[in-house]
Amino acid sequence: MRYINTGEYQFKLTHAPAAVFTTLEKMYGTAQSADTEKPVDFEISLKFDSLIRRFIKPQVTFFSGDTSPFKPLPISQSYPVLEWGMNWCIAAYEFNKLIIHAAVAVKNQQAIIFPATPGSGKSTLSAYLALSGWHLYSDEMAIIDPISITVSPLLRPVCLKNQSINLIKAWFSNASFSKTTHDTQKGSVAHLKVHTPNSYQNLHQANIKAIVFPKYDANKNILEIAELSKLEGFRKLSANAFNYNILALKAFNTVKQIIETTSQFNIAYNNLKDVNDFLTEDIIV
């Protein structure tokens, strides 16, 4: 058993294969006593599927309480399944905040939101920025308060896939990674530590400065930037808000306020340094 304090949400992991606890120690650090006093939002576990499956090709199932949202997966995928399960808990039960499928990077207390579909290079971009002086609030979901229109930090590792694992390892040799898991539904995945409990302590809810829709394109020589119309910005941002349908009017008003107070861009890039320069020089003040 251990607590996983992600800041906004407190998890308690009751059962899991031993290797998962080792990886958690590496990604989240040792659970502090302050963490254990915090009330638990989600009680989660990874359990063996059936008696036979415990011995032949063992599989694990993720549980949030008594609920298992995913099909059982091979035991080798335990750690990614745990991280995805934690994402599921937030996505399935959080209806106080607007949640956007997006990475969030913050500098000088100003947040940039990167909504994107899988394959757009969002997590590579997240990892790069997190290791280049930005605070990464999330690589997967922007948690937005509908009243203050601010985004909350999550203490979570970044999930990297396929070639980007080796790229980030090559660029940042000191980076702390989990073991790579092969043959998941997303291909090979590895998690990258980007926070310590201490560094996380200094992060606060941040105002949103811009919405940037990234697209990695190997054929581009230069960074292409196109500012979006408000209408297009609204359409693209709301399409990535996965509890939009539940929050309904509140979601509409939240997205409207974000669009009115930020600028929105499409960018197509080949070089992450160009992206960093653009964000740092032209967007953050």
Place this chain on the structure above:
Amino acid sequence: MNPSPLLLQLSTLLTEPQKIVLAQLDWQEIIHILRECGLLGCAFYVLNRNQLLEQVPTFAFKHLHSGKAYADRQKAQVHFESRIINDVLTQEGIQPIFLKGAGYALRGTLNSQGRVFSDIDALVSKEELKKAQQVLFNNGWCSKQLSEYDNKYYIQWAHELPPMHHSHRGTTIDLHHNIIPLVSGRAPNFSVLKNEIQIIDGYAVLSPHGMFLHSLVHLLINEDFKNGYRDMLDLYWMATEFEQQQQDFWQNLLQLATETSFAKELYLTLALLNMLFGKQFGRQIQPQLANKFDTKNNRFWIKKVYQYVLQPNHSKIGYSFKTYRHFAAYIKGHMAKMPIKILIPHLIHQSYVSLRDTLFGKHHFDKPENNMK
């Protein structure tokens, strides 16, 4: 029974919250159970009705409010769907009667506040059934492909059609032609149901005592007690609300229950409400019911089976012989619904499916997702 302290806290919170104060750790356990039983929104509104929300700790409030937001959205969707279903069917001369959750929402009952719904239930006469189905097909609903076995079950024995899903909105409607399966031999005459209709804002719903009776019949003549606790809460809050609104509520209820031969089920329900929530409803009809139904057999079912299987279906709420008690209720529910010569082959089929899934993991035999017609 000696209810577990956790169950006692949960039940008090959901019925008489002014009577307890919960510590932070208690809240944590309660929130986890409420969330998985789909009762966060209900708890929010019960506390709200008692002006107690301000005293709830931040941690608990956050989750209760999230559940409330979800339930509010569902309620809006139920109103939206009901309006479309009502419009398309009344245009063709069919007045659907909205049952269960949709009925509660359209009547605006206390138990509908914060309640979550899985589908919309509507009742039409058997003569109108085919036409009603066709009208819904023409308006974007479609049926999921069923196994041959399931299909036969629905058509020959049931009281409803296979669920229909809306192709764009993904919402589900269950079209009924009676309130319990015909094969049980206990399905009431449709004209009796028709007499219990009230029109509220253009929607046909059952009268208060009709609604209460349908709710308890649906709960007890049934083999699946997954939402049994939620259903008992429905009954608790309907009884509380209706007895205040209508002086002759209990007499009307007894009369309808007697007329439709569900008086025994009414007796069981009142006994069970008392056991689960410590409140004796309908004292004025109690002697008449007890006189006839306070038998050794009924006491056995109440004390050994029902009072347990109607507890929240959650691993944190444990009691001895959980599996056996649920199995007994499962068999009894089926027996009430089907004659024995149909029941046994049905159970053999179902228990094979269950054994297969326990051994190999239930997802191995799933059909591909895209099997809409």
